[in-house]
Amino acid sequence: xxxxRTVATGVVxxxxxxxxxxxxxLALFTAPLTTAVFVTIFLHAGRGDLTAYGVLAPALIxxxxxxxxxxxxxxxxxxENGSLEALLAAPAPFAALLGGRVLAVVAVSLVAFAxxxxxxxxxxxxxxxxxxxxxxxxxxxLTALAMTGWAGVMACVFVLARSARTFQNSLSYxxxxxxxxxxxVSLLPTWVEWPSRLVFLSWSSDLLRDALAAGPVVGLxxxxxxVVGLxxxxxxxxxxxxxxxxxxxxxxxxLAHA
Amino acid sequence: MAATTSPPDALHLESLTxxxxxxxxxxxxxxxxxxxxxxxxxxxxxxxxxxAGKTTLCKIACTVLLPTSGRASVxxxxxxxxxxxxxxxxxxxxxxxxGLYGRLSARENLEFWCAMHGLGRRETRTRVSALLDRLGxxxxxxxxxxxxxxxxxxxxxxxxxxxxxxxxxxLDEPTVGMDPVSAHDFRAxxxxxxxxxxTVVLTTHDMxxxxxxxxxxxxxxxxxxxxxxxxxxxxxxxxxxxxxxxxDVADARALAGPLDLPGVLTTHDPARRTLDVDVEGxxxxxxxxxxxxxxxxHTSVTAGPPSLEEVYxxxxxxxxxxxxxxxxxxx
Ligand SMILES: Nc1ncnc2c1ncn2[C@@H]1O[C@H](COP(=O)(O)OP(=O)(O)OP(=O)(O)O)[C@@H](O)[C@H]1O
Ligand SMILES: [Mg+2]
Numbered sequence: 001x002x003x004x005r006t007v008a009t010g011v012v013x014x015x016x017x018x019x020x021x022x023x024x025x026l027a028l029f030t031a032p033l034t035t036a037v038f039v040t041i042f043l044h045a046g047r048g049d050l051t052a053y054g055v056l057a058p059a060l061i062x063x064x065x066x067x068x069x070x071x072x073x074x075x076x077x078x079x080e081n082g083s084l085e086a087l088l089a090a091p092a093p094f095a096a097l098l099g100g101r102v103l104a105v106v107a108v109s110l111v112a113f114a115x116x117x118x119x120x121x122x123x124x125x126x127x128x129x130x131x132x133x134x135x136x137x138x139x140x141x142l143t144a145l146a147m148t149g150w151a152g153v154m155a156c157v158f159v160l161a162r163s164a165r166t167f168q169n170s171l172s173y174x175x176x177x178x179x180x181x182x183x184x185v186s187l188l189p190t191w192v193e194w195p196s197r198l199v200f201l202s203w204s205s206d207l208l209r210d211a212l213a214a215g216p217v218v219g220l221x222x223x224x225x226x227v228v229g230l231x232x233x234x235x236x237x238x239x240x241x242x243x244x245x246x247x248x249x250x251x252x253x254x255l256a257h258a
Numbered sequence: 259m260a261a262t263t264s265p266p267d268a269l270h271l272e273s274l275t276x277x278x279x280x281x282x283x284x285x286x287x288x289x290x291x292x293x294x295x296x297x298x299x300x301x302x303x304x305x306x307x308x309x310a311g312k313t314t315l316c317k318i319a320c321t322v323l324l325p326t327s328g329r330a331s332v333x334x335x336x337x338x339x340x341x342x343x344x345x346x347x348x349x350x351x352x353x354x355x356x357g358l359y360g361r362l363s364a365r366e367n368l369e370f371w372c373a374m375h376g377l378g379r380r381e382t383r384t385r386v387s388a389l390l391d392r393l394g395x396x397x398x399x400x401x402x403x404x405x406x407x408x409x410x411x412x413x414x415x416x417x418x419x420x421x422x423x424x425x426x427x428x429l430d431e432p433t434v435g436m437d438p439v440s441a442h443d444f445r446a447x448x449x450x451x452x453x454x455x456x457t458v459v460l461t462t463h464d465m466x467x468x469x470x471x472x473x474x475x476x477x478x479x480x481x482x483x484x485x486x487x488x489x490x491x492x493x494x495x496x497x498x499x500x501x502x503x504x505x506d507v508a509d510a511r512a513l514a515g516p517l518d519l520p521g522v523l524t525t526h527d528p529a530r531r532t533l534d535v536d537v538e539g540x541x542x543x544x545x546x547x548x549x550x551x552x553x554x555x556h557t558s559v560t561a562g563p564p565s566l567e568e569v570y571x572x573x574x575x576x577x578x579x580x581x582x583x584x585x586x587x588x589x
Binding site: 005006009012013016017018019020021081082083085086087088089090091092097186249250251252253254 | 278279280281314317318321322324342345346350352354356357358361362370371373374375376418422
């Protein structure tokens with residue numbers, strides 16, 4: 001059965017499920033508020049030049065939150081809903097369905113970028129300039145795809161390790177640091193910078209900031225390759241973990257017991 | 259002699275065993291070396307008490323659970339080795355309210371499952387409309403499923419099981435929560451499915467339902483098959499012949515004498531004012547008994563072979579030590 005069609009099915013069914021249900025969109029409610037906090041502080045400190053940072057950070061946080069928390073719970077939700085078994089018994093590849101559904105959540109989370117940009121404009125009176133729009137869009141697209149892979153990893157982790165869900169919220173914060181969401185990782189101590197270079201988001205956030213700034217984006221190719229490579233690693237890990245997860249479900253029958 | 263290959267069985271289980279090992283708890287043997295062949299075509303009932311292993315059997319047959327040992331094949335495909343083929347051959351309906359997407363309409367739910375079975379856009383549209391009609395959901399087709407009653411959700415489940423037009427349907431308690439009219443319609447639907455040449459494997463706790471739709475019934479208890487065959491066959495499993503029930507019997511003493519015959523056992527229930535007469539012997543004894551009852555002036559009499567419910571109670575109503583099973587009500 002066609003993988004592409006199943007991915008499309010996943011996108012459609014996820015968007016339909018999210019329709020009219022604010023629970024899925026909480027991160028989109030908080031993003032404008034966080035933006036207001038950051039930008040106001042920067043303005044008050046006379047650092048209007050940092051507005052771009054203040055706008056990007058909340059958008060990246062929303063992307064991370066919605067992707068990992070919401071998308072990460074997809075399998076667990078299907079288990080609770082009692083639909084997981086029927087999904088596993090259907091001919092369509094489950095991985096492709098999951099991928100489509102995660103992709104839909106990630107795509108919706110990108111709205112936070114527009115929100116933050118609009119709030120930044122409202123507060124400073126002038127829109128944050130996007131000096132390299134094509135680079136920005138390209139990086140954003142690749143980031144969304146990489147995010148999808150890693151959210152798939154989290155979806156499996158939430159099923160394989162029950163306790164992971166307890167740490168779900170606090171798990172995000174180290175990644176805001178390692179992902180260079182607000183503070184570029186190059187400004188962090190070396191022992192933090194190193195591991196953060198293994199998090200695709202640190203490359204993405206640096207590239208997005210550079211794409212906003214007027215100067216040239218140096219070393220674009222290698223940095224894009226880093227996002228693509230680390231993103232691809234997410235798919236490989238997700239694929240392996242999903243295989244193990246589903247095998248465990250079939251072997252123990254435990255996933256059916258919510 | 260020309261070798262005739264008979265069509266594969268709908269379900270073929272060989273020493274099928276399934277053990278659950280919940281973390282930190284003692285292992286549970288849900289299926290214990292089950293051997294069973296259900297031929298293709300017809301309606302096959304799986305009956306048995308709570309925890310007998312019926313759902314486990316269905317889950318193994320639809321590939322979502324692996325056997326611990328033994329083999330299971332569906333229409334000739336092994337559920338482990340040929341899981342992909344099995345999934346294309348079956349439709350499943352797990353009873354209960356869960357398992358649908360509440361935020362989607364009935365139509366959207368069915369469209370989704372069509373896609374999961376690889377149906378094209380046009381095919382999906384006609385199939386979904388036809389199923390919504392067939393299951394009496396057409397006028398609520400575009401309402402969110404979360405607003406549906408239990409029985410309506412149950413009908414969406416049934417439609418879902420049918421989206422792929424499968425030759426084999428596994429229905430695990432498909433009528434839980436249905437009102438009598440819907441349950442009656444369900445029986446008609448199952449009859450149609452049989453006429454269309456499909457195989458239906460049905461678990462139910464409703465003996466009247468099983469009696470009216472099943473071509474074969476299989477009794478399962480403690481993960482073992484304790485009896486299988488046509489409803490007629492399984493009646494023979496009950497160690498008694500005909501039962502004649504005499505109604506409006508306030509006092510059974512008048513009948514005690516005439517019915518004191520070899521192979522005849524009477525049970526009087528003063529509360530229901532019934533006298534049950536179980537006859538071991540052949541038709542001549544039955545005739546003798548009937549004559550005696552009529553001679554005593556009783557004309558309100560029902561007779562016939564034991565119902566499936568009676569067979570069930572006879573086979574499974576007590577545990578191994580002869581204690582009555584089920585809830586401790588009125589005991
Ligand atoms: N995932 C599981 N983990 C542990 N034990 C299980 C699991 N699934 C089923 N069991 C056990 O296996 C046995 C058979 O259960 P099953 O659900 O197959 O019974 P059933 O015949 O469908 O019962 P019911 O009529 O109540 O639906 C029960 O003892 C049950 O507790
Ligand atoms: Mg059951």
